[in-house]
Amino acid sequence: MASINEREEKILLNEEKIHPKLYANVSSDDIEWYLDNGASNHMIGYEPHFTEIDRAITGLVKFGDGSKVSIRGKGSIIFNCKNGEQRVVHDVYYIPDLYSNILNLGQLTEVVCKVWMASDHLWLYEDDDRLLMKVPRSLNRLYKIALTVGKPVCLLNSICDQAWL
Template sequence: MHYDKKGDNEDIWYLDNGASNHMTAHREKFQDLDEVVTGRVRFGDGSTVQIMGKGTVVFACKKGEHKALQEVYYIPKLCSNIISLGQMTEDGNKVLMEGDTIKVFDRSGKLLMSVERM
Protein backbone atom coordinates (compact mmCIF):
# COMPACT_ATOMS: atom_id res chain seq x y z
CA MET A 1 0.00 0.00 0.00
CA HIS A 2 1.27 3.46 -0.86
CA TYR A 3 0.88 6.47 1.41
CA ASP A 4 2.46 9.27 -0.66
CA LYS A 5 -0.01 11.00 -2.99
CA LYS A 6 2.66 12.40 -5.35
CA GLY A 7 2.03 11.31 -8.94
CA ASP A 8 -1.20 9.54 -8.02
CA ASN A 9 -4.14 9.85 -10.38
CA GLU A 10 -6.90 10.89 -8.02
CA ASP A 11 -9.64 9.79 -10.45
CA ILE A 12 -8.56 6.13 -10.51
CA TRP A 13 -10.38 3.85 -8.08
CA TYR A 14 -9.09 0.34 -7.39
CA LEU A 15 -11.46 -2.55 -6.71
CA ASP A 16 -9.85 -4.43 -3.83
CA ASN A 17 -11.01 -7.81 -2.56
CA GLY A 18 -8.64 -7.57 0.43
CA ALA A 19 -9.76 -4.17 1.73
CA SER A 20 -12.53 -4.16 4.32
CA ASN A 21 -13.58 -0.54 3.67
CA HIS A 22 -13.95 1.98 0.86
CA MET A 23 -11.41 4.80 1.29
CA THR A 24 -9.86 7.87 -0.36
CA ALA A 25 -7.42 10.65 0.47
CA HIS A 26 -9.29 13.27 -1.56
CA ARG A 27 -11.58 15.36 0.63
CA GLU A 28 -13.05 17.17 -2.39
CA LYS A 29 -14.60 13.91 -3.62
CA PHE A 30 -17.07 13.77 -0.72
CA GLN A 31 -20.64 14.94 -1.13
CA ASP A 32 -20.91 14.76 2.64
CA LEU A 33 -18.29 13.99 5.26
CA ASP A 34 -18.68 13.33 8.97
CA GLU A 35 -15.31 14.36 10.42
CA VAL A 36 -16.34 13.17 13.89
CA VAL A 37 -15.67 9.61 12.70
CA THR A 38 -12.04 8.77 13.46
CA GLY A 39 -9.90 5.74 14.10
CA ARG A 40 -7.20 3.80 12.31
CA VAL A 41 -7.07 1.38 9.39
CA ARG A 42 -4.58 -1.49 9.53
CA PHE A 43 -3.10 -2.83 6.30
CA GLY A 44 -1.84 -6.33 5.55
CA ASP A 45 1.76 -5.29 6.20
CA GLY A 46 0.84 -4.24 9.76
CA SER A 47 1.06 -0.49 9.11
CA THR A 48 -1.79 1.82 10.13
CA VAL A 49 -3.14 5.17 8.96
CA GLN A 50 -5.47 7.67 10.61
CA ILE A 51 -9.14 7.92 9.55
CA MET A 52 -10.24 11.57 9.48
CA GLY A 53 -13.91 11.08 8.60
CA LYS A 54 -16.49 8.99 6.77
CA GLY A 55 -19.01 9.98 4.14
CA THR A 56 -20.51 9.63 0.68
CA VAL A 57 -18.76 9.95 -2.69
CA VAL A 58 -20.93 10.43 -5.80
CA PHE A 59 -19.77 9.15 -9.20
CA ALA A 60 -20.96 10.41 -12.59
CA CYS A 61 -21.76 7.37 -14.76
CA LYS A 62 -21.47 6.97 -18.53
CA LYS A 63 -25.20 7.43 -19.20
CA GLY A 64 -25.44 10.66 -17.18
CA GLU A 65 -26.70 9.01 -14.00
CA HIS A 66 -25.06 9.44 -10.61
CA LYS A 67 -24.26 6.66 -8.15
CA ALA A 68 -23.44 7.16 -4.49
CA LEU A 69 -20.78 5.15 -2.69
CA GLN A 70 -21.53 5.39 1.01
CA GLU A 71 -19.46 4.68 4.10
CA VAL A 72 -16.20 5.84 2.49
CA TYR A 73 -13.33 6.60 4.88
CA TYR A 74 -11.38 9.82 4.44
CA ILE A 75 -7.70 8.99 4.98
CA PRO A 76 -5.46 11.93 3.97
CA LYS A 77 -2.23 9.87 3.88
CA LEU A 78 -3.62 7.23 1.52
CA CYS A 79 -2.24 7.14 -2.03
CA SER A 80 -4.91 5.10 -3.84
CA ASN A 81 -8.69 5.34 -3.97
CA ILE A 82 -10.11 1.99 -2.85
CA ILE A 83 -13.51 0.38 -3.43
CA SER A 84 -13.83 -2.62 -1.13
CA LEU A 85 -15.48 -5.56 -2.91
CA GLY A 86 -16.24 -7.04 0.52
CA GLN A 87 -18.07 -3.89 1.57
CA MET A 88 -19.94 -3.91 -1.76
CA THR A 89 -21.27 -7.41 -1.02
CA GLU A 90 -22.09 -6.48 2.59
CA ASP A 91 -24.27 -3.70 1.14
CA GLY A 92 -26.25 -6.26 -0.88
CA ASN A 93 -24.43 -6.01 -4.19
CA LYS A 94 -23.21 -9.04 -6.16
CA VAL A 95 -19.57 -9.28 -7.31
CA LEU A 96 -18.77 -11.60 -10.21
CA MET A 97 -15.15 -12.36 -11.13
CA GLU A 98 -14.88 -14.18 -14.42
CA GLY A 99 -11.67 -14.47 -16.41
CA ASP A 100 -10.08 -11.01 -16.40
CA THR A 101 -13.37 -9.16 -15.81
CA ILE A 102 -14.91 -8.04 -12.53
CA LYS A 103 -18.59 -7.05 -12.58
CA VAL A 104 -20.60 -5.53 -9.74
CA PHE A 105 -24.41 -5.71 -9.78
CA ASP A 106 -26.81 -3.91 -7.45
CA ARG A 107 -29.55 -5.68 -5.44
CA SER A 108 -31.95 -5.57 -8.39
CA GLY A 109 -29.39 -7.13 -10.75
CA LYS A 110 -28.49 -3.90 -12.57
CA LEU A 111 -24.84 -3.71 -13.66
CA LEU A 112 -23.03 -1.02 -11.65
CA MET A 113 -19.54 -1.54 -13.07
CA SER A 114 -17.55 -3.85 -15.30
CA VAL A 115 -13.76 -3.57 -15.28
CA GLU A 116 -10.77 -5.50 -16.56
CA ARG A 117 -8.54 -6.93 -13.85
CA MET A 118 -5.00 -5.57 -13.69
Protein backbone atom coordinates in the same frame (compact mmCIF):
# COMPACT_ATOMS: atom_id res chain seq x y z
CA MET B 1 -13.09 -4.85 11.86
CA ALA B 2 -13.07 -4.35 15.57
CA SER B 3 -14.57 -1.10 16.81
CA ILE B 4 -13.04 0.74 19.75
CA ASN B 5 -16.19 2.79 20.26
CA GLU B 6 -18.92 4.38 18.18
CA ARG B 7 -16.65 7.14 16.92
CA GLU B 8 -13.24 5.45 16.63
CA GLU B 9 -12.68 2.46 14.40
CA LYS B 10 -9.77 0.23 13.38
CA ILE B 11 -9.19 -1.24 9.94
CA LEU B 12 -6.55 -3.71 8.78
CA LEU B 13 -5.11 -3.99 5.27
CA ASN B 14 -2.90 -6.92 4.40
CA GLU B 15 -0.54 -5.46 1.84
CA GLU B 16 3.21 -5.59 2.07
CA LYS B 17 5.80 -3.14 0.74
CA ILE B 18 3.35 -0.33 0.12
CA HIS B 19 4.87 2.66 -1.71
CA PRO B 20 1.91 5.05 -1.54
CA LYS B 21 3.53 8.13 -3.03
CA LEU B 22 3.85 6.28 -6.35
CA TYR B 23 0.05 6.27 -6.62
CA ALA B 24 -0.81 9.71 -5.26
CA ASN B 25 -4.36 11.04 -5.57
CA VAL B 26 -4.99 13.89 -7.91
CA SER B 27 -7.64 16.57 -7.80
CA SER B 28 -9.29 15.44 -11.06
CA ASP B 29 -12.94 14.32 -10.99
CA ASP B 30 -11.92 11.13 -12.84
CA ILE B 31 -10.06 9.07 -10.28
CA GLU B 32 -8.74 5.53 -10.12
CA TRP B 33 -10.33 3.09 -7.68
CA TYR B 34 -9.16 -0.38 -6.74
CA LEU B 35 -11.95 -2.91 -6.27
CA ASP B 36 -10.66 -4.89 -3.33
CA ASN B 37 -11.68 -7.76 -1.10
CA GLY B 38 -8.69 -7.50 1.24
CA ALA B 39 -9.54 -4.13 2.77
CA SER B 40 -12.40 -3.90 5.22
CA ASN B 41 -13.92 -0.59 4.06
CA HIS B 42 -14.15 1.95 1.24
CA MET B 43 -11.32 4.50 1.60
CA ILE B 44 -10.05 7.65 -0.13
CA GLY B 45 -7.39 10.23 0.66
CA TYR B 46 -8.85 13.30 -1.06
CA GLU B 47 -11.46 15.18 0.98
CA PRO B 48 -12.97 17.43 -1.76
CA HIS B 49 -14.53 14.35 -3.41
CA PHE B 50 -16.91 13.87 -0.46
CA THR B 51 -20.50 15.01 -0.80
CA GLU B 52 -20.86 14.84 2.97
CA ILE B 53 -18.39 13.91 5.69
CA ASP B 54 -18.58 13.31 9.44
CA ARG B 55 -15.20 14.44 10.76
CA ALA B 56 -16.04 13.11 14.24
CA ILE B 57 -15.24 9.59 12.99
CA THR B 58 -11.57 8.90 13.74
CA GLY B 59 -9.31 5.91 14.16
CA LEU B 60 -6.39 4.11 12.54
CA VAL B 61 -5.77 1.94 9.51
CA LYS B 62 -2.99 -0.59 9.98
CA PHE B 63 -1.15 -1.97 6.95
CA GLY B 64 0.44 -5.40 6.66
CA ASP B 65 3.91 -3.91 7.14
CA GLY B 66 2.85 -2.51 10.54
CA SER B 67 2.57 1.11 9.43
CA LYS B 68 -0.53 3.06 10.44
CA VAL B 69 -2.45 6.01 9.04
CA SER B 70 -5.19 8.07 10.64
CA ILE B 71 -8.88 8.11 9.74
CA ARG B 72 -10.12 11.73 9.67
CA GLY B 73 -13.76 11.21 8.77
CA LYS B 74 -16.40 9.08 7.11
CA GLY B 75 -18.89 10.12 4.46
CA SER B 76 -20.47 9.67 1.05
CA ILE B 77 -19.23 10.14 -2.51
CA ILE B 78 -21.38 10.53 -5.64
CA PHE B 79 -20.32 8.90 -8.92
CA ASN B 80 -21.59 9.81 -12.37
CA CYS B 81 -22.65 6.85 -14.52
CA LYS B 82 -22.18 6.76 -18.27
CA ASN B 83 -25.97 6.73 -18.75
CA GLY B 84 -26.31 10.08 -16.94
CA GLU B 85 -27.50 8.63 -13.63
CA GLN B 86 -25.68 9.06 -10.34
CA ARG B 87 -24.86 6.54 -7.62
CA VAL B 88 -23.94 7.30 -4.03
CA VAL B 89 -21.39 5.23 -2.13
CA HIS B 90 -21.81 5.61 1.63
CA ASP B 91 -19.48 4.83 4.52
CA VAL B 92 -16.25 5.87 2.80
CA TYR B 93 -13.37 6.61 5.15
CA TYR B 94 -11.34 9.78 4.64
CA ILE B 95 -7.66 8.96 5.18
CA PRO B 96 -5.44 11.91 4.18
CA ASP B 97 -2.27 9.79 4.00
CA LEU B 98 -3.84 7.21 1.69
CA TYR B 99 -2.72 7.51 -1.93
CA SER B 100 -4.85 4.75 -3.47
CA ASN B 101 -8.64 4.78 -3.47
CA ILE B 102 -10.36 1.58 -2.45
CA LEU B 103 -13.90 0.33 -3.02
CA ASN B 104 -14.42 -2.73 -0.86
CA LEU B 105 -16.34 -5.49 -2.66
CA GLY B 106 -17.66 -6.96 0.59
CA GLN B 107 -19.09 -3.61 1.58
CA LEU B 108 -20.72 -3.27 -1.86
CA THR B 109 -22.41 -6.67 -1.50
CA GLU B 110 -23.91 -5.49 1.81
CA VAL B 111 -25.93 -2.92 -0.15
CA VAL B 112 -27.33 -5.61 -2.46
CA CYS B 113 -24.73 -5.44 -5.23
CA LYS B 114 -23.67 -8.67 -6.89
CA VAL B 115 -20.06 -9.40 -7.81
CA TRP B 116 -19.08 -11.89 -10.47
CA MET B 117 -15.49 -12.67 -11.39
CA ALA B 118 -14.52 -14.87 -14.32
CA SER B 119 -11.73 -15.12 -16.82
CA ASP B 120 -10.05 -11.71 -16.75
CA HIS B 121 -12.97 -9.46 -15.70
CA LEU B 122 -15.02 -8.45 -12.68
CA TRP B 123 -18.68 -7.53 -13.14
CA LEU B 124 -20.63 -5.53 -10.56
CA TYR B 125 -24.43 -5.66 -10.80
CA GLU B 126 -27.22 -3.84 -8.96
CA ASP B 127 -29.84 -5.95 -7.19
CA ASP B 128 -32.13 -5.74 -10.26
CA ASP B 129 -29.33 -7.29 -12.38
CA ARG B 130 -28.43 -4.01 -14.12
CA LEU B 131 -24.71 -3.88 -14.86
CA LEU B 132 -22.92 -1.15 -12.89
CA MET B 133 -19.41 -1.83 -14.13
CA LYS B 134 -17.25 -4.31 -15.98
CA VAL B 135 -13.61 -4.08 -14.93
CA PRO B 136 -10.68 -5.85 -16.61
CA ARG B 137 -8.05 -7.53 -14.44
CA SER B 138 -4.67 -5.82 -14.70
CA LEU B 139 -1.35 -7.62 -15.15
CA ASN B 140 -0.71 -7.47 -11.39
CA ARG B 141 -4.09 -9.22 -10.78
CA LEU B 142 -5.84 -6.11 -9.44
CA TYR B 143 -9.15 -4.67 -10.62
CA LYS B 144 -8.82 -0.93 -11.18
CA ILE B 145 -11.38 1.45 -12.67
CA ALA B 146 -11.52 5.20 -13.31
CA LEU B 147 -14.77 6.66 -11.97
CA THR B 148 -16.07 10.20 -12.34
CA VAL B 149 -16.92 11.91 -9.07
CA GLY B 150 -20.20 13.79 -9.31
CA LYS B 151 -21.72 16.75 -7.57
CA PRO B 152 -25.14 16.75 -5.90
CA VAL B 153 -27.92 17.91 -8.18
CA CYS B 154 -30.84 19.89 -6.78
CA LEU B 155 -33.96 19.95 -8.90
CA LEU B 156 -36.63 22.59 -8.32
CA ASN B 157 -40.05 22.74 -9.86
CA SER B 158 -42.43 25.64 -9.62
CA ILE B 159 -46.11 25.67 -10.49
CA CYS B 160 -47.61 29.04 -11.29
CA ASP B 161 -51.03 27.80 -12.41
CA GLN B 162 -53.03 26.86 -9.29
CA ALA B 163 -55.15 24.45 -11.36
CA TRP B 164 -52.14 22.09 -11.57
CA LEU B 165 -52.04 21.81 -7.77
